[in-house]
Amino acid sequence: MSEIKLIITGTPGAGKTTAIAAISETPPVRTDTATTDDLAEVKDVTTVAMDFGELTLDDGQKVFLYGTPGQQRFEFMWKILVQGGLGLIILVDCSRPDPLADLDMYLENFADFIHQTGVVVGVTRRDQSATPSLDEFYERLEAWGRVFPVFEVDVRQKDDVSLMISALISTLEFATA
Amino acid sequence: MRTISSVGLSQKDENVLKALLDLLGARTREAWHYAPAGTTDAVILDTDNRDALAQWLAHGHDRTLTPIAYASAPIDLPVEHRLTKPFRAADLIAVLNTISSRDTGPESAETAEPREDAEADIPFLSGAIPPLAQQVAECRTRYLRLSSARQTVLLDCANKRFAMKHPELPLREFLRTAPDQLDVVACDQPGAGFEGIDSWQSDTPLRWWIGVECSSARLLRSLDSSSRFKILRWPEPGLIKHSQHYLSLSALLSRKSGVTLAEIASASSIAADVVTGFINAASLTGILTTRTVKNEPGAVLAPPAADPAPAAPVNKGLFARIRARLTL
Numbered sequence: 001m002s003e004i005k006l007i008i009t010g011t012p013g014a015g016k017t018t019a020i021a022a023i024s025e026t027p028p029v030r031t032d033t034a035t036t037d038d039l040a041e042v043k044d045v046t047t048v049a050m051d052f053g054e055l056t057l058d059d060g061q062k063v064f065l066y067g068t069p070g071q072q073r074f075e076f077m078w079k080i081l082v083q084g085g086l087g088l089i090i091l092v093d094c095s096r097p098d099p100l101a102d103l104d105m106y107l108e109n110f111a112d113f114i115h116q117t118g119v120v121v122g123v124t125r126r127d128q129s130a131t132p133s134l135d136e137f138y139e140r141l142e143a144w145g146r147v148f149p150v151f152e153v154d155v156r157q158k159d160d161v162s163l164m165i166s167a168l169i170s171t172l173e174f175a176t177a
Numbered sequence: 178m179r180t181i182s183s184v185g186l187s188q189k190d191e192n193v194l195k196a197l198l199d200l201l202g203a204r205t206r207e208a209w210h211y212a213p214a215g216t217t218d219a220v221i222l223d224t225d226n227r228d229a230l231a232q233w234l235a236h237g238h239d240r241t242l243t244p245i246a247y248a249s250a251p252i253d254l255p256v257e258h259r260l261t262k263p264f265r266a267a268d269l270i271a272v273l274n275t276i277s278s279r280d281t282g283p284e285s286a287e288t289a290e291p292r293e294d295a296e297a298d299i300p301f302l303s304g305a306i307p308p309l310a311q312q313v314a315e316c317r318t319r320y321l322r323l324s325s326a327r328q329t330v331l332l333d334c335a336n337k338r339f340a341m342k343h344p345e346l347p348l349r350e351f352l353r354t355a356p357d358q359l360d361v362v363a364c365d366q367p368g369a370g371f372e373g374i375d376s377w378q379s380d381t382p383l384r385w386w387i388g389v390e391c392s393s394a395r396l397l398r399s400l401d402s403s404s405r406f407k408i409l410r411w412p413e414p415g416l417i418k419h420s421q422h423y424l425s426l427s428a429l430l431s432r433k434s435g436v437t438l439a440e441i442a443s444a445s446s447i448a449a450d451v452v453t454g455f456i457n458a459a460s461l462t463g464i465l466t467t468r469t470v471k472n473e474p475g476a477v478l479a480p481p482a483a484d485p486a487p488a489a490p491v492n493k494g495l496f497a498r499i500r501a502r503l504t505l
């Protein structure tokens with residue numbers, strides 16, 4: 001049986017590694033490395049290849065969670081990672097200067113994949129910034145026709161990560177048209 | 178001889194009604210007389226006077242009498258017999274004759290037009306209140322006060338907020354209070370205990386749970402069961418995360434061209450009353466849009482755009498297993 005995988009993407013620090021750690025049965029395989037460039041001011045480590053976690057279903061089948069590296073210079077890897085993927089979660093860090101532009105960038109980069117599957121947007125770091133409003137996020141998604149879920153989440157909470165995945169699964173099952 | 182009483186009428190309206198009944202004489206199929214409330218065949222309810230109406234509904238009215246709604250504007254209540262203010266002899270005669278023909282056989286007299294959705298068995302006719310969801314949708318007063326024996330919730334319809342007094346139960350459980358134990362009063366003053374209250378909350382969860390819990394399996398009357406339903410955005414997680422059905426419905430209503438009730442039924446096995454409650458909740462919280470199929474013949478009667486990536490049946494099983502894993 002082919003590999004079942006869900007892809008999590010988003011800007012550096014949006015919480016991809018944290019989200020995978022929150023829900024994975026195995027500690028995420030981290031490929032983080034010390035930050036060297038301007039990101040160093042923000043974070044100590046960043047993911048350079050991918051994060052990887054897993055869930056085991058009752059029939060023994062595994063669902064893999066892949067976190068893409070956040071930095072755009074790893075864009076070439078995104079296309080490889082999504083091949084055969086079931087669906088996408090985009091995490092948007094609200095403490096960054098222009099979260100809506102960040103969202104647009106990922107929507108554009110993953111457009112083909114989203115068309116074939118579906119996407120859930122997790123709005124993170126709400127404790128640090130209450131803007132943009134959810135309405136503004138939904139406006140950015142309007143052009144898709146389908147209404148993809150946008151949730152405020154704390155990726156450190158397992159339940160929030162679970163909910164994003166459940167909503168994604170529901171979207172894949174019921175809202176592909 | 179037939180008798181009729183009234184509830185909540187202004188003194189002037191009551192006088193007009195009595196005078197009209199005296200004058201109508203032979204113009205009705207049966208003779209009708211005004212009598213005090215309690216033992217009459219029919220009752221005229223001034224539905225603009227919500228306090229009086231609520232009181233009448235709450236206090237042991239006779240289920241066999243026939244209510245006639247009397248309102249200043251055409252109202253959207255599940256009552257078979259209606260009169261628009263002010264009283265007009267011709268309208269009154271028509272309604273009274275309809276009631277007579279109901280009881281004595283339909284062959285003569287104009288029968289009231291059967292409502293499209295055949296609501297003859299709606300509890301309101303026999304004295305019960307329209308579902309709370311309907312009352313909220315139609316609320317024209319500033320406030321709606323909901324009280325159980327121990328808890329009161331005040332919905333500020335004008336300002337999209339609500340407050341609670343003596344909160345014992347979470348909202349959703351409170352709204353599960355049996356309808357006859359829940360007193361609903363439409364009012365323009367906040368009422369005792371709510372003066373100067375500052376603990377207002379967004380009314381979204383209240384409206385949501387009213388739609389979900391208090392719809393009595395009926396779509397709001399402003400909604401057309403044949404339309405395509407779509408949501409503008411997903412309900413907030415706290416409102417849908419406890420039930421897989423709500424996630425499924427959110428997704429179904431997220432489709433590009435929305436869904437019909439029939440499509441929901443064929444795509445899922447969600448009970449009809451759950452679907453109705455969800456759609457009403459979406460409507461009451463302002464995230465629902467509808468497209469009437471009838472009005473857009475070409476565009477919508479065609480099947481929705483071909484599914485670009487249909488969920489293969491094999492995936493159905495996979496999705497179910499992933500879900501099961503996530504709820505552990």
Ligand SMILES: Nc1nc2c(ncn2[C@@H]2O[C@H](COP(=O)(O)OP(=O)(O)OP(=O)(O)O)[C@@H](O)[C@H]2O)c(=O)[nH]1
Pocket residue numbers: 010011012013014015016017018019043045046047048067068069070071124125126127128153154155156
């Ligand atoms: N204050 C706050 N911190 C959060 C929140 N969510 C996540 N974090 C923290 O933000 C950091 C996120 O870091 P990572 O999970 O490594 O982010 P990433 O997306 O994997 O980043 P890259 O690997 O660099 O692309 C962690 O230290 C989290 O604890 C939140 O809602 N509020």
Ligand SMILES: [Mg+2]
Pocket residue numbers: 016017018032046047051067
């Ligand atoms: Mg990372």
